[in-house]
Amino acid sequence: MRSHGQAAWELLLPSVDAPARQRGRALQEALREAVRSGRLAAGTRLPSTRELAADLGVSRGLVTEAYEQLTAEGYLRSGRGAGTWVGEAARARRTDRTGAVDGRLGPGAGGGAPTLGARAPAPAPAPAPVGGAVGVRVDFRPGTPDLSLFPRAAWAAAQRAVLTRLSHPALGYPDPRGLPELREALAGMLARRRGVVADPERLVVCSGVAQASTLLGFVLRARGLDAVGIEDPGSPEHGRLFASTGLDTVWLPLDEEGLRPEPLAASGVRAVVVTPSHQFPSGISWSAGRRAVLLDWARAVDGYVLEDDYDGDFRYDRAPVGALQGLDPERVVYAGSVSKSLAPGLRLGWTLVPEALLGEVVERKRTMDLGNPVLDQAVLAELVTRGGYDRQLRRCQRAYRERRDALLGALAEHLPGTRVSGIAAGLHVIARVPALFGPPERFLARAAEAGVALRPLEDYGTARPADGDVRLVIGYAHLAPSAVTAGIRLVAEAVGRE
Ligand SMILES: Cc1ncc(COP(=O)(O)O)c(C=O)c1O
Numbered sequence: 001m002r003s004h005g006q007a008a009w010e011l012l013l014p015s016v017d018a019p020a021r022q023r024g025r026a027l028q029e030a031l032r033e034a035v036r037s038g039r040l041a042a043g044t045r046l047p048s049t050r051e052l053a054a055d056l057g058v059s060r061g062l063v064t065e066a067y068e069q070l071t072a073e074g075y076l077r078s079g080r081g082a083g084t085w086v087g088e089a090a091r092a093r094r095t096d097r098t099g100a101v102d103g104r105l106g107p108g109a110g111g112g113a114p115t116l117g118a119r120a121p122a123p124a125p126a127p128a129p130v131g132g133a134v135g136v137r138v139d140f141r142p143g144t145p146d147l148s149l150f151p152r153a154a155w156a157a158a159q160r161a162v163l164t165r166l167s168h169p170a171l172g173y174p175d176p177r178g179l180p181e182l183r184e185a186l187a188g189m190l191a192r193r194r195g196v197v198a199d200p201e202r203l204v205v206c207s208g209v210a211q212a213s214t215l216l217g218f219v220l221r222a223r224g225l226d227a228v229g230i231e232d233p234g235s236p237e238h239g240r241l242f243a244s245t246g247l248d249t250v251w252l253p254l255d256e257e258g259l260r261p262e263p264l265a266a267s268g269v270r271a272v273v274v275t276p277s278h279q280f281p282s283g284i285s286w287s288a289g290r291r292a293v294l295l296d297w298a299r300a301v302d303g304y305v306l307e308d309d310y311d312g313d314f315r316y317d318r319a320p321v322g323a324l325q326g327l328d329p330e331r332v333v334y335a336g337s338v339s340k341s342l343a344p345g346l347r348l349g350w351t352l353v354p355e356a357l358l359g360e361v362v363e364r365k366r367t368m369d370l371g372n373p374v375l376d377q378a379v380l381a382e383l384v385t386r387g388g389y390d391r392q393l394r395r396c397q398r399a400y401r402e403r404r405d406a407l408l409g410a411l412a413e414h415l416p417g418t419r420v421s422g423i424a425a426g427l428h429v430i431a432r433v434p435a436l437f438g439p440p441e442r443f444l445a446r447a448a449e450a451g452v453a454l455r456p457l458e459d460y461g462t463a464r465p466a467d468g469d470v471r472l473v474i475g476y477a478h479l480a481p482s483a484v485t486a487g488i489r490l491v492a493e494a495v496g497r498e
Helices: 006-017 020-036 049-056 060-073 152-165 180-194 208-222 236-243 261-267 288-300 355-369 374-385 388-414 440-449 481-495
Strands: 076-079 083-086 203-206 227-232 248-255 271-274 304-308 332-337 349-352 419-421 428-433 470-475
Touching: 006 020, 006 049, 020 060, 020 180, 049 060, 060 076, 060 288, 152 374, 152 388, 180 203, 180 332, 180 349, 180 374, 203 208, 203 355, 208 236, 208 271, 208 304, 208 332, 208 349, 208 355, 227 236, 236 248, 248 261, 261 288, 288 304, 374 388, 388 428, 388 481, 440 470, 440 481
Parallel strands: 227 248, 227 271, 271 304, 304 332
Antiparallel strands: 076 083, 203 349, 332 349, 419 428, 428 470
16 A cells, blocks of 8 residues: 655645635646546555645645545545545546657457347337427426527627627638637637536547437447447437448346346447436436446447536535546547537537547547537637536526425425435436325326426336336426426326325
């Protein structure tokens, strides 16, 4: 066991010079960076929170919070009362940029065709239609943010500023990776908010997580892969998107910590798509242990992980757990978008690509559409750099937290005994309504007759529990608190036993 020395902590000192409000975040980022770069090696024991706080001249609470945050993300590990160590999960950042990545995935690499387990069946239903279906009074189907929160005034102001400033040549064909100013702005924002390793040179602006998935799918298919693993339960969109690139999809079962290690190892796939910060739809946040297992697996099979960070900014009880990509940027393709924070109709997102895949992904993007529209990119860059995007996230965060509270309150009052699982985050919850209100078919039919659209959890995976409980994926973010409460009351009246 290595022991810590005073000198090692000097590398954290600059972080405590940050303004008081940013000091905690700066300390966390400095610790992450020290682990990633290898300056704090795996197995290094960290000083106690009291010692480090005294060394750095900051409050003990700040250090405790940093240790807890980085332990949740997998950078550190701790035993009860036994101290905190640097974990093994983080892969030191590669300095060699020649593209000769260790274990490059190529056609025929890794022992031929995967031996596949359960192939995923036909994809589940598409997301709820925007605007609601005819006869629907309250639509609880998940997937849509509150579109009335779109910052029209800020967007219009940014658009005016951009049109005034943009040169004529800037309206020509863009770099297929995206406008340099947007890539710079996003890289800074993602490093700060999500703890990713964000090199603007490796960031590709694209039309949402959806296009990030198809770009990666085509690249992996061209490299000889024939299947990708998807979470069970998971987003139906993942299966559909990868299927469109010619890849088969294989269900990989989850438990309450993340993907189960044995089925993953036995699946034969060498690429998976996951939602570790806030698993869709189960709502769990992957444990640090499972994050480490997944990255070990990716290295062992010479494979890749697509991290879909679709709603990672919205966490209501604590700071969001940082992205998996930060632990190994050469194995994790990170993807996100403005679909939950601004509007899905913008079709604007980003992907951070490992060096080994970058050239192929950029060439796919070029041949697919020659790059995203320049004006929208410039407007988003303006919003991000001038603070408007952070303001928008704070506004949505406040609104969605209130709606989630309204939903939990309404479920407790009108459908007593209902259990809500998953972390306090995102735009939806999983609710397990007791069997006395069921069975599920009757429950859903009665709710539909009352004008309430609901989606059962079984739409998202293979599990078919026979206990009679009604498992629902309830989207609440697009509904006013009063509509949330009214909707649950309608359901309760419709399903109540006379
Ligand atoms: C879990 C998840 N990821 C990604 C997407 C697609 O996101 P985007 O609009 O960024 O393409 C969806 C949309 O339904 C989703 O539910």
